[in-house]
Amino acid sequence: GAVVSQHPSWVICKSGTSVKIECRSLDFQATTMFWYRQFPKQSLMLMATSNEGSKATYEQGVEKDKFLINHASLTLSTLTVTSAHPEDSSFYICSASAGTGEPRNYGYTFGSGTRLTVV
Amino acid sequence: EDQVTQSPEALRLQEGESSSLNCSYTVSGLRGLFWYRQDPGKGPEFLFTLYSAGEEKEKERLKATLTKKESFLHITAPKPEDSATYLCAAQYNFNKFYFGSGTKLNVKP
Numbered sequence: 001g002a003v004v005s006q007h008p009s010w011v012i013c014k015s016g017t018s019v020k021i022e023c024r025s026l027d028f029q030a031t032t033m034f035w036y037r038q039f040p041k042q043s044l045m046l047m048a049t050s051n052e053g054s055k056a057t058y059e060q061g062v063e064k065d066k067f068l069i070n071h072a073s074l075t076l077s078t079l080t081v082t083s084a085h086p087e088d089s090s091f092y093i094c095s096a097s098a099g100t101g102e103p104r105n106y107g108y109t110f111g112s113g114t115r116l117t118v119v
Numbered sequence: 120e121d122q123v124t125q126s127p128e129a130l131r132l133q134e135g136e137s138s139s140l141n142c143s144y145t146v147s148g149l150r151g152l153f154w155y156r157q158d159p160g161k162g163p164e165f166l167f168t169l170y171s172a173g174e175e176k177e178k179e180r181l182k183a184t185l186t187k188k189e190s191f192l193h194i195t196a197p198k199p200e201d202s203a204t205y206l207c208a209a210q211y212n213f214n215k216f217y218f219g220s221g222t223k224l225n226v227k228p
Contacts, residue, residue, distance in 0.1 A: 094162075
């Protein structure tokens with residue numbers, strides 16, 4: 001089945017530094033990947049849609065200069081949290097669709113998530 | 120305002136005690152209702168997609184149903200390994216979803 005690998009699974013960084021999170025589709029090509037943020041006991045919030053070879057599409061309220069997304073190949077998207085602050089601490093999850101058209105029978109495959117803690 | 124609400128927030132069951140989880144949605148132009156399972160510290164795992172009122176899908180001890188306003192995830196004779204947070208998500212546009220905050224299920228042996 002479709003597998004999405006996310007790395008690292010957890011990271012602790014100092015305030016003011018930048019952190020890069022990788023999302024790879026291991027056995028399929030993904031022209032589109034998605035980045036979500038999840039706070040404890042809250043729902044997943046879509047941050048941005050990452051498109052291979054073009055600029056990411058950010059949701060309203062998400063700072064594009066703070067959350068840099070690069071989708072350089074059909075199997076890799078990266079999210080860089082720049083100048084991280086404690087309020088950026090959260091669980092970040094990527095997802096991708098292994099199929100084309102409507103995701104009728106396969107949904108979306110999610111990565112295992114990255115727990116970011118900014119101290 | 121479009122939204123997805125799940126209830127209860129948490130549910131404790133004894134092994135073998137069947138129950139249902141609720142997902143109420145108010146989404147214009149619903150394109151699909153998705154159910155996911157999420158284990159602690161992990162990403163969601165796809166379970167089902169439902170597209171039209173009256174549709175049902177089953178997988179082992181789980182059965183998902185859909186009406187025009189809500190979806191239910193029925194768990195029959197649950198086992199401890201069914202313990203997880205169950206998320207529903209309403210697709211309102213191609214590749215776009217509103218997620219509920221989840222129901223945390225704990226099945227005790």
